[in-house]
Every structure is written in structure tokens, then in C-alpha cells.
Amino acid sequence: MRPRFRSSPTGRLSRNTWATGALAALLTLAMASPAAPRGAGQAAPPTASYEVSGPRTAAQRTAVAATxxxxxxxxxxxxxxxxxxAQAERIRRMGYRVTRLPGPPDRSDGSDDKARSPFDFPPGDEQYHTYAEATAEIDADIAAHPSLMSKQVIGKSYEGRDxxxxxxxxDAVRTAAAKPEVLFTHHxxxxxxLTVEMALYLLKEFGTEYxxxxxxxxxxxxxxxxxxxxVNPDGGEYDIATGTYRSWRKNRxxxxxxxxxxxDLNRNWDYKWGCCGGSSGSTGSETYRGSGPASAPEVKVVADFVRxxxxxxxxxxxxxxxxxxxxxxxLWPFGWTYSDTAPGMTQDDRDAFAAVGKSMAASNGYTxxxxxxxxxxxxxxxDWLWGNQKVFAYTFEMYPDASGTGGGFYPPGSVIDRETARNREAVLQLLENADCMYRSIGKEQQYCSGSAS
Known part of the structure; x- marks a missing residue:
């Protein structure tokens, strides 16, 4: 298991009084000589992947992200x-070594019979599902298990995809209390x-193993x-629209x-939106937070469903x-503050998050x-699911590990089965704990009397 990326116990940025000043200084440096705002008629310049050598603390990494x-x-x-x-140059001026990395992998063998097809995964990654293929797979699973599965369209993406x-x-099995519900979101x-493949794996597993x-x-x-x-079908289709990967992150x-x-959908949720230097107000940024909380239609769709x-x-x-x-x-909340506890997060909340999170990580080898x-x-x-709805919400960052060896955002299709099945035990653990997450810290009687099991 890789080391956790905190500072030393005697100088943890998240716990010491000098943290705020250190972060402020780094953010000031990160924002020095800011690029002019991009207005109408100006598009973001091309992006690339870089390795930045030097940042060691959460505050230093936050300053890098602030560019x-x-x-x-x-x-x-x-x-x-x-x-x-321009962002890479600003980071260089912060004193770090910035090295451009190769683009997305090309696994084609160059033969004529594997010509690149638009709106499909590149040659060599045919095991991945396009939006249409995933939809067909989902419908087939539901048709095979109609007594267990059903589908509802909860909204539309910006471009009109379901x-x-x-x-x-x-539902044939009744319980004395309302059944606890668990949500898995992807993409x-x-x-x-790979996250869409995780969803397809779960559906297949639940259907065939019941x-x-x-x-x-x-x-x-x-x-x-x-x-x-x-959650982001438009962005996913755009990423493969040329038959090669575009490294696209946001919606469309x-x-x-x-x-x-x-x-960036995962900076657009209506809790601590834009509060703390953890997103960008520039439309050209990879972490652009949107014009307002839940301004992205996809975020509003999922938030409305949760509500x-x-x-x-x-x-x-x-x-x-x-x-x-x-x-x-x-990972577990909060992302907006370094503190383990904060308004809306008690010590017992944090301890339950950590206990279940560590148990799940022990099962899949994650950190x-x-x-x-x-x-x-x-x-x-x-942060929104917990801070606004009191849902014990985790983020799983899947394969590969932080080295990126194995394809980074684009691991080969050959690892799909292995890396989705790797999370089976963790998913089952969360489902088992869902009726009373505080059981993990021995406080079931205090928090969960009368809960379903």
C-alpha cells in the first residue's frame, strides 16, 4: 500500500496553525501574473499531460491546482x-520542474483492417462500451432479470442523451422498516x-449471483x-468521437x-461551491466550476434524483x-477543508467514514x-451528498495506481474484468454497512436503534 500523502506528524498542514498562512502564500504565487480572461471568440488553448516534480504537501498541490x-x-x-x-508555465515559475508527458496510448497495430472509426473506441480497446452499447447491455440485463431490475430515465444531458x-x-421480500438505499454513480x-464498465459489472453481478x-x-x-x-454521456462520446482519445474531462x-x-461536473455540486480554492472560475480550465451551483444539467439531474x-x-x-x-x-469527505471534523462532520461521523473506508480499501488494495x-x-x-443530504459518500479512484503505469485514464480493455471485479468485496461491504454505518465504530445503539438490517 502506498504511503498517505500527509506532511510529517510534527508538521501536518491540515492540523497546525501555520497551515493557513502557508497555503495563502502558495496560492498567491500560483495566481501571480494571471492570464487574461478568455472572452467571446476565444477558446482554451490545447491541453497536455505533465509531470510536476516538487509538490509534497496538500497545500502545495492545492496551489498547483489553483492555476x-x-x-x-x-x-x-x-x-x-x-x-x-500557460498554466504549465505558471507552475514552472512556482519553482517546480514541469515535464510534458506522452499523449493517450495508441494500441492499434497500424493494419488497414483496423481503421479508426468515429464515435467508437480506438483499435485495441474494443472491449469498452460506447453509450449505445452500454445502453443495450443495461436493457439486456433488465430484460433478463425483470423481477429484480428496472430502469428510469431521471433526466437528460445537455445534448439530450438519457x-x-x-x-x-x-420487492417481494418485505422488511419491518424501510429498506436502506445505496447509490452508485459513474463517469x-x-x-x-473504466467507470462505466464498473457499472455494467455491478449489474451483471447482481443479476447473475442473485x-x-x-x-x-x-x-x-x-x-x-x-x-x-x-452521468456524463456527452463528454464520453465526445472523447472518442474522432476514433482517438481526446483526453476530455468536462461535459459539453x-x-x-x-x-x-x-x-467540470465534480466541481459543480451545490455544497461549498467555489468556496475554498478547490475549483476554477475560468471557462477554459479543466476544473471550471460552472456559472453557478448545479448549473450543469447533468449535476441537476442527479441531485434532483437524490432529493x-x-x-x-x-x-x-x-x-x-x-x-x-x-x-x-x-476517499471520503470533506474535500473543501483539511480538518478531519468541521461544521456538518462530527468526530463520530469522521470515524465511521474512516472505519468503513479503510475496511473497503483493505479488500481492494486501494489507499x-x-x-x-x-x-x-x-x-x-x-461533499454535497454528505453535507447536504447526510449520505455516507465515498469516491473510488480505480486502476491504475498513481504512477499511471497501465494507461492512466486509458487502461487497456484487457484489464476491465479484473479491475471491476476487484471492487466486488468493497461494494458488498458498503451495502452491508448501509443500514448503520456507525456500527463500524461500535455505536449502533446510539445512532441506529430501529434501523433495518
Whole structure:
């Protein structure tokens, strides 16, 4: 297991009085000589992937992100970012060594019979599912298991594609109390295609193992599972629209007064939106937070769906995982503050998050930590789910690890089966804990009397 990326115990930025001043100084440097705002008729310059050698603390990584670059992977003494040339130069002026990395992998063998096809994955990655192929796979699973699965269109993407939620439950089995519900969301960031495969794996696993695996059967009988396989279908289709990978991250909605398209969906949620230097106000940035909270239609669709699960004043969804790539991490809130506890997060809340998170990480070999141990983010889904709805929400950063070896955002299709199945145990653990997350810290009687099991 890789080391957690905190400062030393005697100088932890998240816990010491000099943290605020250090962060302020770094942010001031990061914002020095800012690029002029891009107005109408100006589009963001091309981006590339870079290795930035030198950042070691969460505050230093936050300062790198404050340039508008996205921090894609964190290592003890360096980070991988996606940035345009101006952002990369600003980071160099912060005193770091910035090295451009190769673009997305090309696994084609160059033969004529494997010509690149538009709106499809590049040759060599045919195992991945396009939006249409994933839709067909989902419909086939539902048709094969109609007593367990159903689908509802919960809204539309900016370009009009269906965003769906698949419900997995056995309504023939009654419980004394309302069944706890668990939400799995996938593909907020367009280039993270492995997450859609994770959703398809879960549907296949739940369908085929029900009635065969006693553990899966018990969970489907006693839980309501919601799977949203593709939060950002427009971005995903755009990423493969030329038959090669474009390294696209955001959605595809236009931005007023600019030719730059797209909002970073995972900076657009209506909790601590834009509060804390964890997103960008520039439309050309990889982490552009949008014109306002939930201004991205895809975010509003999922947020409205979550709010619809409030019944008789109580949120039925108790736990959630939002799947991303890459770095092999299990993360929990908050992202907007370095503090373990904050308004809306008690010590018991934090301890329950950590206990279940560490247990899940022990099962899949990921590294468990609070989101802000990496760097500050604001407007993220996990912070919103917990801060606004009191849902125990985690982010899983899937394969590969932070080194990026294995394809970075574009691992080969040959690893899909292995890397999705790798999370089976963690998913089952969350489902088992969902009725009372505080059981993990021995406080079930205090918090969960009368809960369903």
C-alpha cells in the first residue's frame, strides 16, 4: 500500500496553525501574473499531460491546482496534471520542474483492417462500451432479470442523451422498516471510461449471483440499490468521437461569452461551491466550476434524483460510491477543508467514514484517506451528498495506481474484468454497512436503534 500523502506528524498542514498562512502564500504565487480572461471568440488553448516534480504537501498541490490545471494523480514528491501551456508555465515559475508527458496510448497495430472509426473506441480497446452499447447491455440485463431490475430515465444531458438510474431490489421480500438505499454513480469525468464498465459489472453481478450467492441474495432482498451508469454521456462520446482519445474531462455545455465548452461536473455540486480554492472560475480550465451551483444539467439531474429519495422527511439513500479513475484510492469527505471534523462532520461521523473506508480499501488494495489529504476541492459530489443530504459518500479512484503505469485514464480493455471485479468485496461491504454505518465504530445503539438490517 502506498504511503498517505500527509506532511510529517510534527508538521501536518491540515492540523497546525501555520497551515493557513502557508497555503495563502502558495496560492498567491500560483495566481501571480494571471492570464487574461478568455472572452467571446476565444477558446482554451490545447491541453497536455505533465509531470510536476516538487509538490509534497496538500497545500502545495492545492496551489498547483489553483492555476486551473487538473491534478490527475498524486505521488509523494510529484503530481500528474492536465494543463495548457500557460498554466504549465505558471507552475514552472512556482519553482517546480514541469515535464510534458506522452499523449493517450495508441494500441492499434497500424493494419488497414483496423481503421479508426468515429464515435467508437480506438483499435485495441474494443472491449469498452460506447453509450449505445452500454445502453443495450443495461436493457439486456433488465430484460433478463425483470423481477429484480428496472430502469428510469431521471433526466437528460445537455445534448439530450438519457441519464438513467437502474433500480436493483427484490420487492417481494418485505422488511419491518424501510429498506436502506445505496447509490452508485459513474463517469462524471468524460475520459474515465473504466467507470462505466464498473457499472455494467455491478449489474451483471447482481443479476447473475442473485439466488446463487447467499450474501448477494440477502443484500438484494434487504436493500434498494441505485446504479447511475453514466452521468456524463456527452463528454464520453465526445472523447472518442474522432476514433482517438481526446483526453476530455468536462461535459459539453457551452459557456456564455466564451467559445470554451464544458463544466467540470465534480466541481459543480451545490455544497461549498467555489468556496475554498478547490475549483476554477475560468471557462477554459479543466476544473471550471460552472456559472453557478448545479448549473450543469447533468449535476441537476442527479441531485434532483437524490432529493426525490427523501420520503417522509428522511433521506432513504444512506451510502454511496462515486467511481472515478485513476490512482487506486478510497476517499471520503470533506474535500473543501483539511480538518478531519468541521461544521456538518462530527468526530463520530469522521470515524465511521474512516472505519468503513479503510475496511473497503483493505479488500481492494486501494489507499484510504480523506479527500483533502490530496488537495482541496470544492463543489464535489461527496461533499454535497454528505453535507447536504447526510449520505455516507465515498469516491473510488480505480486502476491504475498513481504512477499511471497501465494507461492512466486509458487502461487497456484487457484489464476491465479484473479491475471491476476487484471492487466486488468493497461494494458488498458498503451495502452491508448501509443500514448503520456507525456500527463500524461500535455505536449502533446510539445512532441506529430501529434501523433495518
Amino acid at each position: 486551473g490545471a487538473s491534478v490527475d494523480a498524486v505521488r509523494p514528491r510529484s503530481v500528474t496534471i492536465t494543463a495548457d501551456g 441519464i438513467v438510474a437502474v433500480r436493483v431490489a427484490n 462524471q469525468h468524460a475520459r474515465e471510461h 439466488g446463487t450467492d447467499p450474501r448477494v441474495t440477502k443484500l438484494i432482498d434487504s436493500r434498494v440499490i441505485w446504479i447511475v451508469p453514466d 455545455q457551452p459557456n456564455a461569452g466564451s467559445n470554451n465548452r464544458g463544466t 426525490s429519495r427523501v420520503v417522509d422527511g428522511k433521506q432513504r439513500i444512506k451510502a454511496a460510491i462515486d467511481f472515478h479513475t485513476y490512482s487506486e484510492l478510497v 484510504p484517506e480523506q479527500s483533502s489529504d490530496l488537495y482541496i476541492t470544492d463543489g464535489s459530489i461527496d
